[in-house]
Amino acid sequence: MRYVLLMSYREPAEGEISEEAIAEAMEAFGAYGRALQEAGVLLSGDVLQPTAATTTVTRRDGGLRVQDGPFAETKEALAGIFVVDVPDLDAAIGWAEKCPGAQWGVIEVRPTATALVNGEWTR
Amino acid sequence: MDPLTTDDGGWPGRCRPGHEGSAAEAAGLAARDSYGRLLALLSASTSDIAAAEDALADAFERALRAWPSQGTPASPDAWLLTVARNRLRDHWKSAQAQRTFPLDGHQDSLTHTDDLDVDALPDRRLELMLVCAHPAIEPVAHTPLMLSTVLGFTAEQIGRAFSVPASTMATRLVRAKKRIKAARIPFRIPGADELPARMASVLEAVYGAYVIDWATTGPQARHLPSSEALHLAEVLARCAPADPAAHGLAALVQLSASRAPARLDANGRFVPLSDQDPSRWNAGLIERAHEHLRAAHARGELGRFQLEAAIQAVHCARRPGGPTDWATLLTLHRVLHAIAPSLGSGVALAAVIAEVEGPAAGLAALDALIEEAGQRGRRFQPARAARAHLLGRLGRREEAVAAYDGAIDLTHDTAERQYLQHRRDGVTGQRGDGAGGSAVRA
Numbered sequence: 001m002r003y004v005l006l007m008s009y010r011e012p013a014e015g016e017i018s019e020e021a022i023a024e025a026m027e028a029f030g031a032y033g034r035a036l037q038e039a040g041v042l043l044s045g046d047v048l049q050p051t052a053a054t055t056t057v058t059r060r061d062g063g064l065r066v067q068d069g070p071f072a073e074t075k076e077a078l079a080g081i082f083v084v085d086v087p088d089l090d091a092a093i094g095w096a097e098k099c100p101g102a103q104w105g106v107i108e109v110r111p112t113a114t115a116l117v118n119g120e121w122t123r
Numbered sequence: 124m125d126p127l128t129t130d131d132g133g134w135p136g137r138c139r140p141g142h143e144g145s146a147a148e149a150a151g152l153a154a155r156d157s158y159g160r161l162l163a164l165l166s167a168s169t170s171d172i173a174a175a176e177d178a179l180a181d182a183f184e185r186a187l188r189a190w191p192s193q194g195t196p197a198s199p200d201a202w203l204l205t206v207a208r209n210r211l212r213d214h215w216k217s218a219q220a221q222r223t224f225p226l227d228g229h230q231d232s233l234t235h236t237d238d239l240d241v242d243a244l245p246d247r248r249l250e251l252m253l254v255c256a257h258p259a260i261e262p263v264a265h266t267p268l269m270l271s272t273v274l275g276f277t278a279e280q281i282g283r284a285f286s287v288p289a290s291t292m293a294t295r296l297v298r299a300k301k302r303i304k305a306a307r308i309p310f311r312i313p314g315a316d317e318l319p320a321r322m323a324s325v326l327e328a329v330y331g332a333y334v335i336d337w338a339t340t341g342p343q344a345r346h347l348p349s350s351e352a353l354h355l356a357e358v359l360a361r362c363a364p365a366d367p368a369a370h371g372l373a374a375l376v377q378l379s380a381s382r383a384p385a386r387l388d389a390n391g392r393f394v395p396l397s398d399q400d401p402s403r404w405n406a407g408l409i410e411r412a413h414e415h416l417r418a419a420h421a422r423g424e425l426g427r428f429q430l431e432a433a434i435q436a437v438h439c440a441r442r443p444g445g446p447t448d449w450a451t452l453l454t455l456h457r458v459l460h461a462i463a464p465s466l467g468s469g470v471a472l473a474a475v476i477a478e479v480e481g482p483a484a485g486l487a488a489l490d491a492l493i494e495e496a497g498q499r500g501r502r503f504q505p506a507r508a509a510r511a512h513l514l515g516r517l518g519r520r521e522e523a524v525a526a527y528d529g530a531i532d533l534t535h536d537t538a539e540r541q542y543l544q545h546r547r548d549g550v551t552g553q554r555g556d557g558a559g560g561s562a563v564r565a
Contacts, residue, residue, distance in 0.1 A: 021290040028286070038537045090502045091532040098535055103287055 002112035003092035007080040009105025011050050028100035047080035157200050158275035163247035165207055167310035172300045178210035201239040249362035250310040256324035257308050264299040266331035270351055271296050284335055326368050329355045333376045352376050370419035371429030377412035378435035381405040393542045401443050409439050427463040430455055449478040466496055470505045482516040504533040515550040523550045
């Protein structure tokens, strides 16, 4: 079953995190990625750029609105996504526990309702 | 590999003399011993650990500059303590004067240090450890604080051991030290009414160094207890010689460490306890552990750590090719699970029941445990692995394969997963061998 691990944490200010800390985090994510890969559960992983790089698009009020920035300002922002294929929630929680982002943020574990695989929506 | 002593020759804190080899390692251990003793003495009166650390680091730096040219003093510890105390005095004076003044060079001329006998001063490290594991300090900081203050490891080294970024660990340590100072947590041995609970936290924190719970998946071998736990447990046993649990814990860590060389085979594959070659175990550590066990036994009290150590001792008593004394192990595990019940102790007990009374009895005990623990029981990887082993031994192959798959889903360590996959593949071909596996700490 597909689960999405949604990482959220407070965005650091420019220069708030040292080069060494960034290098460490990258190393931790590297190890995490290899572990997911070796276990054969990884479908995809993306760590996002800061919300400053976000563009929000909507038509829900009628006309097209393209807005600079996120649709809602929050203290903690979505920072990355891992999609894993594991048998059950226990296994998904197990991987969320190991995610480096859990050290400084929160990980939401959400089962996928339906996913686009090879151009087809799965059930 | 020992994550804390990989690249600095074992010197504490910011002091790195830059030499290598086993002599340096021995010197490093001695330096760690001195570091903790001196830091405890320097911070005991004010509870200001950060200021004491700065003063001591400064003293070590001066030593590195002065000793090569002037020669090593007769009592290096006395020299370091005197310089650090002078430095602290300057710190307080400047704080009182609300301004900083330059260091007075003459204060550091150290004409009288040979009169100072550090060994005659009380060892305040137990008080320091009690402060580190004080109830007002969040438990997650207890073990890192001890590694930082008693052994002088840097936030970077401790962070590496716990797989936490150095900056996160540094913040945690700084916050805890500020709290100790601000709340004035006293350096004292509590009274008899309070002491048992306080010592329990200290023991727990030292135990925490032994079973560092890797928070992330890394290339680290999670099963290897490392020298920092050995050293911390040894310091505690020396500082609290009358506490049987301190001896028990030291024995436990030593016995477990003694088997480290046999835990991986030549191909780096995980070797379960029952398959390990006893001739590869460290006899010196086993001997030292038995001394601690005798010391613990002499106090005539039975506790969790003594029992865990006794269990390890029974395993270590197996000779090459010889049998394991399962009957004794069963008694010990039953008592352990009765006085300190946990999921881990329950799974280990079930595995031993399987050895003595057969796999069906072991499985019944295990299923009862999992049922009772509810969701936590179902998510406990060692329980799933043990269940798979037992089903395999009972010849319930389909169930065993499913149980192995369930265990593999919760295994994040590649070597251990490969071992479980190997066992699962074996079920379809032949009967399993031994129920121990990862249920009993290898």
